[in-house]
Amino acid sequence: MAVNDAHRPTLPALPDEATDRVLASGLLPELAHAFGGPFHFLLPDAFDASLRAAREALDAAGVDGFVYFAKKANKAAVFVERAAAGGAGVDVASVAELREALGHGVRGEHLVVTGPAKDRTLLHLAVQHGALIAVDALDELDTLITGVLTGGVRPARVLLRVLPPAQPHSRFGLDEAELATALERCVRAGDALRMEGFSFHLSGYALQPRADLAARLVELCLKARVQGLEASRISIGGGLPISYTDADSWHTFLAEHDSRHYHAGKTFHTGDFYPYHSPVAGAGALAALLATRPEGHARPLSALLREAGVLLLLEPGRALLHQAGATVFRIQGVKERDGYLILTVDGTSLSLSEQWFNSEYLPDPVLLPQDDADGAPGTSPPGTSSPGTFPASVGASTCLESDLLTWRKIPFPRRPRTGDLLVYPNTAGYQMDSNESPFHDLALPPKIVVDRTDRPRPRWRLDRHFT
Structure with missing residues (x-):
């Protein structure tokens, strides 16, 4: 059932040497057999490299900064461990995340606690361990001040989270009036509270709005110091884009794809897709941000930070997890339908989390042919050697009509077969566990840490996160 269709859009992932070595090693079929279902493999060396690159970008711009890993981007313990070993912090938003970060070696003062309407237990633990707290509302600030004044613990370290003017309907952050009130209360709290600065989170990935709002926070720090507050740092959150594919592939895909290329039409x-290509990405995006001139200013953001003596805090998630893992499924059924194939794999779309944005994960999966009765690995059984491609959508092993991992009819170079593996690349950043659940009582895919890929046989272990 090969199809000669030169115009079917593809989206090849950027090559990654470590991932390619794992794919070529023969390890993945053994892991699929051992665990009897889908799994994720993690490449923590990529995390280390991204963290180093972020620090190098700060150093090159002459900016004092500190990086917190946004733990919500991936639950794996290994990335928290690598953050601790690398002297980075961790961004947490729950009691469980805070405890896990501490348990895997992160110092309390290297935690930042974010999220809305934090409960008293979380606030108490944050204060006890000296974590920085991004205050999202006035009642939260009051809880901190009251608790510290009556509890006999160390002063609370806080940032005041600012409502972005460009996103006035956001449910997060303090508006202008609330911010003025919060500053007054911080002054009155005296030594019971350390107001260390301001924070924000912006949707989207544009750099100019981030530079503009960061410059405004620098100005707020200077004004807060006049009131006697410390105000020595700002947090700009995450939002540093990464690139999954090259520019030509991305723009060609956007121009060519339409409903004909997806299962069931x-x-x-297009606006709901993640920008799978970015002209500047990761640490390059950070460098570009620091070089951006905020509106109304004659100098770049880096110069404003240096002159004001403001420490820049970052909370990247996806940007630290670029090429740090992939997701593997086994094909357990193949069906022909209307000129294309429907593959059913041994997992669910909940392991590829773009569905929460009414979107899908677009980078092409890699088909790994496996041994079967018809031939050796990489060979095609009789009747499958015709020229062209084999378009296939990928469905989940559930009874839900809408549960597809990939609606797009991916043009595979050979016919997929039952028992073959599908490897979705670069899924560590938000994809592999944000939406996972044991639907149908299916076990959650385990995470396999590949510590060494520079050997003929990679070394692996189970991640230490067991929840």
């Missing part, structure tokens, strides 16, 4: 809005 499903329509996706």
